[in-house]
Amino acid sequence: MSLMARLLDFFGDADGESEAYQCIRCGGTFDREYYECPDCGVSHAVVRTTDE
Ligand SMILES: [Zn+2]
Numbered sequence: 001m002s003l004m005a006r007l008l009d010f011f012g013d014a015d016g017e018s019e020a021y022q023c024i025r026c027g028g029t030f031d032r033e034y035y036e037c038p039d040c041g042v043s044h045a046v047v048r049t050t051d052e
Helices: 003-012
Strands: 021-023 046-048
Antiparallel strands (some): 021 046
16 A cells, blocks of 8 residues: 555544545545535535445
């Protein structure tokens, strides 16, 4: 694992609740729900992930 990947993993797990939402179109991950994906602009594409 690269140093950058380790840093991203550390910050991603900092609060245990980050990036709980993901766009099913572009795969972008977010820490809150969006009506439209901020990355690709598609409506109803951001869904809650269940990685617990
Ligand atoms: Zn998207």
